[in-house]
Amino acid sequence: HFDWLVLGAGSAGSVIARRLSDDPGLSVGLVEAGGFPADPDIDDPLQWPALPGRAFDWAYRTEPQPHTADRCHDWPRGRLVGGSSCMHAMAHVRGHPEDFEPWRHAGGDRWSYASLLPAFTRSESFSGGDTSGRGTDGPLDVILPDDAVSPVVRAYMAAGNALGAPELGDHNRGRLNGTAPNSLTLRNGRRLSVATAYLDPQILARDNLTLLTEHRVDRLLIEGPRATGILARHTGQPVTLTADRIVICAGAIASPMLLMRSGIGSADTLRQIGVDCRFDSPEVGRNLQDHLLVLGNVYRARQSVPPSRLQHSESLMYLDSSDLSARHTQPDIVLACVVAPSAAPGFETPPYGTAYTLLCGVTHPASRGVVKPGSADPDQPPLIDPHYLSTDHDRATFRTALQLARQLGHHKALEAWRDCEVLPGADMRSDAELDAFIARTASTHHHPCGTCRMGRDETAVVDPDLRINGLGNAFIVDASIMPAIPSGPINAAVVAIAEHWAAGLKTP
Ligand code: FAD
CATH class of the missing domain: 3.50.50.60 (FAD/NAD(P)-binding domain)
Incomplete structure (x- = not known):
């Protein structure tokens, strides 16, 4: 007792x-x-993407999601x-x-x-x-490893600043909009x-x-x-x-x-x-x-991309899409630069070191889901239905987020790194095409x-x-x-x- x-x-x-x-x-x-x-991989910050599916993972899976191309999400x-x-x-x-x-x-x-x-x-x-x-x-x-941030991520942050995003330095002082290395x-x-x-x-x-x-x-x-x-x-x-x-x-x-x-x-x-x-x-x-991230807006690099010294994703950038230079408002969009080619299942991923990825997401999704048991048996997995992207707000904000990621990705501040856009691909422009890409690639931010x-x-x-x-x-x-x-x-x-x-x- x-x-x-x-x-x-x-x-x-x-x-x-x-x-x-x-x-x-x-x-x-x-x-x-x-x-x-x-x-031992649990301790190694670089290994976190390899941990899902191991013996210590509950390994839940969602129901098929009609607005993400009927995919089930791990x-x-x-x-x-x-x-x-x-x-x-x-x-x-x-x-x-x-x-x-x-x-x-x-x-x-x-x-x-x-x-x-x-x-x-x-x-x-x-x-x-x-x-x-x-x-x-x-x-x-909590560390703020400013000096370990990759030069590619530095260039992405500079592109954000050039588009108006404030140089924030640290996410955890009451303001969130702008660029900062991840704590x-x-x-x-x-x-x-x-x-x-x-x-x-x-x-x-x-x-x-x-x-x-x-x-x-x-x-x-x-x-x-x-x-x-x-x-x-x-x-x-x-x-x-x-x-x-x-x-x-x-x-x-x-x-x-x-x-x-x-x-x-x-x-x-x-x-x-x-x-x-x-x-x-x-x-x-x-x-x-839950938050989703689009995986991803991938760029082939014109020079070799040095491996991450941290945990691959070194800088989240929060933005108010109605005013990129807004300092105090609540953000509606998040971008990230990953020092690795990062694409959703079903898309070809360039080899490590040859590409980098911009991720984008919606900070305040309006979709609301539900989790419930399928039976009284505790060993049966839960039925998880996040109703991903089930509102017009979420789909429209995601499109804006992806457009912003691409604007940033094509900025001249990234010229030294960018060879060409691999995903979604230069020919993908219309709203319908972008919506379809988002539906096929949005993945949980966990x-x-x-x-x-x-x-x-x-x-x-x-x-x-x-x-x-x-x-x-x-x-x-x-x-x-x-x-x-x-x-x-x-x-x-x-x-x-x-x-x-x-x-x-x-x-x-
Ligand atoms: P948990 O930490 O999940 O704890 C629940 C505990 O309860 C577990 O130990 C579980 O085994 C135990 N439990 C469950 N059922 C039972 C049962 N029936 N009997 C006994 N024990 C049980 N957040 C961030 O802030 N930054 C990140 O970078 C980030 N990245 C993420 C990446 C991944 C891959 C994942 C999976 C999560 C990530 N998160 C991140 C989210 C963050 O880790 C979680 O939101 C947070 O850990 C949740 O804490 P919790 O206490 O609610 O649940």
Whole structure:
């Protein structure tokens, strides 16, 4: 029996287990389906694109998407201590202050950007120069490796500046529009997962913290309006654990699935899979949001492209497409330059070193999807339907993004590098052709979130304390609670949510 059970040792769960166990008077059990990271490629920043599909990947797959040429999209998620932070691309982006306005509307002032800032700061150890507004003694090392940025990426940033994009220098000071090298969570040149940062051997040795690996949680045990524990499986055998309070940190796919298997979800969905409905919470699994990136606007190089010294994607560029020189507005488009030829499956990719790629995406897609179980069997994969590109807004903004990428790619600042455009290809010009290219090549940027939406309204899945509506003593703290997706990669915001929630427990 524990005071607290934390379910999932990913980005959020690692923070929660650390912060709860800071109180020696509390016993904390941390339950993780996977094991400790053992694959040496996890540590190597250059290897992250090779990690999906390995044994520690949940390897989810979406339903066919009508607006992306009926493709099913692979959705890697980490199944190991550290969760998806053991597979991610290490970019650290807090987001734009306005990204958190929907959070404030949903949960009140304590979910505004200003209220979250102390949590962002507390999580970081920033070593990239000017430390004002940045944390310097948090668990998560954040570097700003300006001098390691590839010369091709430098030229792409110069092209952006020539088109009006402000020279920002750092994404994490409250402004997002403009050019900056990516801030990365690296330590001594190696990946720093959130678990490595927050759960070092000293923390894991605490008497009041028990980490149970290879324990897959099937469902919550519920009596009346309270969760009393969990039913898990370890080496195929059922295990029951009990606790006074439970925090679910299983991520944007697994958290709603766990709720639904436990009888909390849409009564209709639960009836279809034969699970008794304990609490009709129709939005569980809904409000699914994700970023897509078009892979890619590929250019053959006229000189050899030096290999990346970082993690291939060295600089995201956020832009307000209505005014490229806008400094303070919320961006609607993101571009990136990858020091590698990067094309969607089905397209010919030039050899490494002979080409580079501009990627483009939409920061605030309007499409909303859904995740639900196809059956009550926890071993069956979830049905994931992100409804990608299902709105006119998303399709039109994507077209603008691709046009901007090409404008940048053809800019004279890239003259020394550009031989010719390989993809979509010089003859592809009409809106219809660009739309078709986007549909065939848009791929996940790996930021699913929103499926256990936080809010003050009665259909929200969790309330502003992140307490599950319908259960007095159980919470969800992970990417699923986001009411709306931030502009950039979301790991920094997930960590901030967890820090913020844990601090709120201490000072309610
Ligand atoms: P996770 O970190 O996924 O943690 C969930 C944990 O719960 C996992 O450890 C899982 O095994 C465990 N779990 C699930 N179900 C069960 C169960 N039934 N029983 C027990 N345990 C369970 N973000 C960025 O900010 N920057 C990037 O550069 C970036 N790149 C990415 C690249 C890739 C390939 C991927 C996959 C993600 C990327 N992300 C990036 C996204 C980021 O990693 C995630 O948004 C973040 O890690 C989510 O944190 P989480 O705590 O919500 O979930």
